[in-house]
Amino acid sequence: MREESGKSQPPRDSKSSITLWTRVLLSLDLASGSRNTKILAYAVGVLFFLIIVFVPPVFGILLGWSKIFEVVWYPDLLGRAASAILASFTIAVTVSLIDLAAGLPLAWFIVRSRSTWASTIDTLANIPFIVPTVALGYSVLTFWGGTQGISSLLGPEFVFSPGWQMIVLLHFAFSYPVIVRVMVGALEGYKEVYETAARTLGASAFTAVRTVSMPLLKPALIAAFLLAFARSLSETGATVMVAGAFENGPVFIRNARLAGLESPLLFVSFVLIIASSFFFVGIRIFAPKARLPISAVRPKLEKRSSSRAAGNLRNLITFFIFALFVIIPSLFVVFPSVGAISDGTLQAAVAGTGIWSTYWQSVGLSYSIALAATALNIVAGLPVSVLIARRRGGIVVSGVFDTLVNIPIVVPSIALGVSIGMFWGGLTQIPEFWLLVFAHSSITYTYFVRSMVASIESIPTEVEDVARTLGGKPLTVFRRLTMPLSKYALLAGAIMAFTRSVDETGATLAVAKKLTTAPVLMVDWVRGTVPASSSAIGLGLGILVLTSFVSLLVLTVATRRM
Amino acid sequence: MTLLPSIRLIDVSKTFGRIKAIHNVSLQIADGEYVCVLGPTGSGKTTLLRLIAGLTYPTSGSIELDGKPVTFVQPEDRNAAYVPQQYALFPHMTVRENVAFGPLARGFTPEESLRTADEMLKLVRLSHRAASFPHELSGGMQQRIALARGLAGRSPLLLLDEPLGAIDARLRVILRYQLRRLAKDLGVTVVHVTHDQQEAMSIADRIAVLREGAIEQFDHPADIYGAPTSPFLANFVGGANFLEGTVVRKELDVTLIEVAEGFSVTSSGNAHPLGGAVVASFRQERTSILTSASLEENLVPGKLVSTSLLGVFLRCVVDLGRIGEIVAKVPLREALQQRLPDRVGDVIFVRAGREAVLVFSRPERALAVELEAF
Numbered sequence: 001m002r003e004e005s006g007k008s009q010p011p012r013d014s015k016s017s018i019t020l021w022t023r024v025l026l027s028l029d030l031a032s033g034s035r036n037t038k039i040l041a042y043a044v045g046v047l048f049f050l051i052i053v054f055v056p057p058v059f060g061i062l063l064g065w066s067k068i069f070e071v072v073w074y075p076d077l078l079g080r081a082a083s084a085i086l087a088s089f090t091i092a093v094t095v096s097l098i099d100l101a102a103g104l105p106l107a108w109f110i111v112r113s114r115s116t117w118a119s120t121i122d123t124l125a126n127i128p129f130i131v132p133t134v135a136l137g138y139s140v141l142t143f144w145g146g147t148q149g150i151s152s153l154l155g156p157e158f159v160f161s162p163g164w165q166m167i168v169l170l171h172f173a174f175s176y177p178v179i180v181r182v183m184v185g186a187l188e189g190y191k192e193v194y195e196t197a198a199r200t201l202g203a204s205a206f207t208a209v210r211t212v213s214m215p216l217l218k219p220a221l222i223a224a225f226l227l228a229f230a231r232s233l234s235e236t237g238a239t240v241m242v243a244g245a246f247e248n249g250p251v252f253i254r255n256a257r258l259a260g261l262e263s264p265l266l267f268v269s270f271v272l273i274i275a276s277s278f279f280f281v282g283i284r285i286f287a288p289k290a291r292l293p294i295s296a297v298r299p300k301l302e303k304r305s306s307s308r309a310a311g312n313l314r315n316l317i318t319f320f321i322f323a324l325f326v327i328i329p330s331l332f333v334v335f336p337s338v339g340a341i342s343d344g345t346l347q348a349a350v351a352g353t354g355i356w357s358t359y360w361q362s363v364g365l366s367y368s369i370a371l372a373a374t375a376l377n378i379v380a381g382l383p384v385s386v387l388i389a390r391r392r393g394g395i396v397v398s399g400v401f402d403t404l405v406n407i408p409i410v411v412p413s414i415a416l417g418v419s420i421g422m423f424w425g426g427l428t429q430i431p432e433f434w435l436l437v438f439a440h441s442s443i444t445y446t447y448f449v450r451s452m453v454a455s456i457e458s459i460p461t462e463v464e465d466v467a468r469t470l471g472g473k474p475l476t477v478f479r480r481l482t483m484p485l486s487k488y489a490l491l492a493g494a495i496m497a498f499t500r501s502v503d504e505t506g507a508t509l510a511v512a513k514k515l516t517t518a519p520v521l522m523v524d525w526v527r528g529t530v531p532a533s534s535s536a537i538g539l540g541l542g543i544l545v546l547t548s549f550v551s552l553l554v555l556t557v558a559t560r561r562m
Numbered sequence: 563m564t565l566l567p568s569i570r571l572i573d574v575s576k577t578f579g580r581i582k583a584i585h586n587v588s589l590q591i592a593d594g595e596y597v598c599v600l601g602p603t604g605s606g607k608t609t610l611l612r613l614i615a616g617l618t619y620p621t622s623g624s625i626e627l628d629g630k631p632v633t634f635v636q637p638e639d640r641n642a643a644y645v646p647q648q649y650a651l652f653p654h655m656t657v658r659e660n661v662a663f664g665p666l667a668r669g670f671t672p673e674e675s676l677r678t679a680d681e682m683l684k685l686v687r688l689s690h691r692a693a694s695f696p697h698e699l700s701g702g703m704q705q706r707i708a709l710a711r712g713l714a715g716r717s718p719l720l721l722l723d724e725p726l727g728a729i730d731a732r733l734r735v736i737l738r739y740q741l742r743r744l745a746k747d748l749g750v751t752v753v754h755v756t757h758d759q760q761e762a763m764s765i766a767d768r769i770a771v772l773r774e775g776a777i778e779q780f781d782h783p784a785d786i787y788g789a790p791t792s793p794f795l796a797n798f799v800g801g802a803n804f805l806e807g808t809v810v811r812k813e814l815d816v817t818l819i820e821v822a823e824g825f826s827v828t829s830s831g832n833a834h835p836l837g838g839a840v841v842a843s844f845r846q847e848r849t850s851i852l853t854s855a856s857l858e859e860n861l862v863p864g865k866l867v868s869t870s871l872l873g874v875f876l877r878c879v880v881d882l883g884r885i886g887e888i889v890a891k892v893p894l895r896e897a898l899q900q901r902l903p904d905r906v907g908d909v910i911f912v913r914a915g916r917e918a919v920l921v922f923s924r925p926e927r928a929l930a931v932e933l934e935a936f
Binding site: 026033460462463465466467468469470471472473476480481484485 | 612615616617636637638639640641642643644645646647648650652653654663664667668669711712714715717721
């Protein structure tokens with residue numbers, strides 16, 4: 001990070017301490033005072049956002065306009081496409097609502113209980129974040145559907161076959177930590193004094209939460225719902241693993257692509273892009289206006305719901321759901337990878353023979369793409385973050401960007417990929433590697449920018465104002481104040497973008513013609529497109545889990561150091 | 563020292579959309595002067611300060627610092643150090659690094675910058691906290707650090723936004739005198755924004771009273787107190803009683819104002835025309851209470867409604883019947899001699915000498931609205 005090195009001053013004891021690097025920084029600082037330099041920086045950020053992040057995924061699809069509606073001549077395909085789209089939305093809404101109901105009590109426990117277990121639960125709730133979704137998909141598949149999983153406990157008749165039930169179980173597991181994270185954050189920032197006031201006015205704990213806290217926490221509830229919804233709508237790789245013959249939108253697009261059916265593929269992508277964008281913008285506009293119904297209070301009933309016994313029962317149910325539906329299915333992938341150590345798979349993997357040579361290639365490719373996409377997003381995302389957080393373009397322009405920036409995570413990534421493929425498809429001279437980098441930039445851009453915007457907004461503008469009046473040039477202020485104060489967000493945003501890129505399946509499936517990234521390869525292994533033993537699959541996924549875990553560990557250690 | 567005015571605002575206006583934050587303000591502040599900008603919340607004080615600092619630009623008008631036009635000059639090129647309300651100390655830097663920021667940003671070497679920082683810390687007597695982080699310090703210490711940081715860049719101009727607002731009442735009184743002495747010792751020009759009229763009265767060379775984005779009066783504290791130019795000013799600075807009435811008689815140096823049927827108030831001066839609608843005003847602390855009638859002018863009987871203790875004054879509310887209620891602040895010793903606290907409910911007499919009565923033309927809007935200080 002260039003910005004970081006600017007922070008360390010030249011050695012204080014040496015007299016002629018102005019190094020070349022300092023001189024470069026100083027002249028850059030000086031240049032930043034001019035209007036043109038500022039305009040240039042913002043222009044680079046905005047152009048990158050438009051040309052790479054926003055326009056190709058959203059409007060590229062229009063290049064296939066002539067083919068999109070050919071599907072109407074094939075009623076059976078049209079019917080399949082329509083029910084796949086409907087399934088996507090039904091599952092996303094249902095799963096997000098169930099997640100909200102099941103995740104909120106856990107967040108509540110983490111923040112409010114003074115139990116020593118709270119921080120342990122908090123850590124456990126992050127596990128599904130660490131496990132890449134393709135690994136999670138295989139984990140869910142083997143836990144709910146394998147002979148070693150739930151059926152070994154409850155009997156062989158208790159086994160799920162791949163299909164929509166398993167998709168729901170999978171999506172529940174990976175959306176759950178999103179809800180818990182958002183709600184824990186919101187509850188930590190929530191002033192309990194409102195609840196206390198309600199209690200002293202005669203409300204039971206349950207009534208106080210229902211009538212006072214919940215309405216006040218509504219923005220967080222909406223945010224949590226939208227994030228869970230977006231993840232469920234977008235997830236492709238793991239969903240393909242557990243879908244069996246069932247199709248939701250992304251699975252349909254993948255199947256259509258494998259079958260070479262271009263028109264239905266474009267049609268579904270088009271509808272998903274439009275529908276999800278409208279759904280998102282609609283919720284953003286209308287949900288904050290809707291009031292949560294308070295209606296009459298039933299003091300006795302609500303008092304009983306506030307009792308210690310009721311609370312314990314609620315916690316018990318919450319922990320049970322959390323363990324059975326989230327934690328155990330997430331970690332189940334560990335077992336086959338442990339088996340791989342003893343049966344010779346590990347040696348084959350280390351030697352890189354057979355299927356493992358493509359495996360290592362694809363892992364290398366995944367990490368190169370993720371690195372390039374993250375680097376691009378940092379350089380081009382910073383000016384846009386400042387633009388949004390500091391309302392540099394005026395309230396309207398910044399507000400528009402603030403909304404547009406979210407679109408890439410709302411639209412299902414495979415549909416984005418199809419659109420990006422259409423957009424860049426005509427330009428054959430761009431290497432496929434860079435097409436994938438652009439696709440991944442587009443999908444992970446939001447994570448980085450959102451993280452930076454939130455952090456910059458939390459720095460009082462006075463801090464920057466004062467520094468300016470004390471003689472700091474705009475870049476000096478950015479280097480010495482804004483960056484050091486948001487370094488955690490920068491690192492967190494970068495790592496989120498990075499891990500999300502490594503994990504990305506949908507867009508890669510849609511864009512790639514010759515190259516195969518690690519998660520795409522894993523889907524092929526699991527679906528049997530490429531023959532692989534179960535311990536090979538376990539090990540392959542285990543390595544991905546490990547690297548993901550290590551990168552998050554690096555984040556934790558690095559932020560503690562800074 | 564130079565004779566040029568340090569700060570000059572010429573017909574400056576600033577609008578935010580439809581809101582007029584600053585309205586045709588012209589102001590000249592001399593080099594080394596300590597000026598308080600006094601006004602109720604929302605009167606545009608902070609905007610005025612930000613305009614001078616260059617953190618926002620005027621919609622019209624121009625600004626000069628040290629004789630040079632700077633209307634659209636960037637803040638870092640103005641040499642006017644801004645100290646915002648909550649100080650905005652940089653949380654990730656030590657006290658010493660905070661103070662050294664200005665010199666460093668202006669291109670001094672790290673050694674020079676830190677040396678300056680140490681000098682400034684000595685000046686505000688916080689050298690022993692140089693290695694602390696801002697959040698480890700009390701509010702009063704933070705305020706002094708913010709001041710040291712503002713002074714460290716050798717800016718000739720210090721812009722303070724409610725510098726004592728976050729400090730508890732007792733310490734605030736002590737710190738305000740230190741603030742002024744420091745500024746005078748260093749010879750810097752200070753614009754100090756506050757909503758506390760006592761604070762402004764006690765330390766300013768001159769006070770600019772701001773109301774709804776416009777300057778109501780810019781004068782020495784004694785003149786603002788003694789000769790306010792509007793009922794608003796009389797009320798906002800010091801507090802006063804107001805009676806609406808009509809000029810019924812004018813003589814060489816006396817004006818008689820009828821404030822209720824059968825009641826007239828005598829005032830010195832004769833600036834207002836016969837029959838003019840006016841407001842007669844007299845300060846609460848220049849209103850005295852007598853326990854028996856006498857033949858003096860401006861003496862009205864009334865009923866003592868309540869009393870409350872205000873330090874060296876006893877605050878008395880008196881019902882004057884048709885004239886309405888007025889407030890008198892009576893020196894405590896005098897009040898106790900008159901046994902006023904025991905006389906609540908009794909009939910007493912209220913008096914304000916003619917030289918204490920100020921007369922203003924009746925404001926366009928209702929008097930109650932005119933007097934509102936928010």
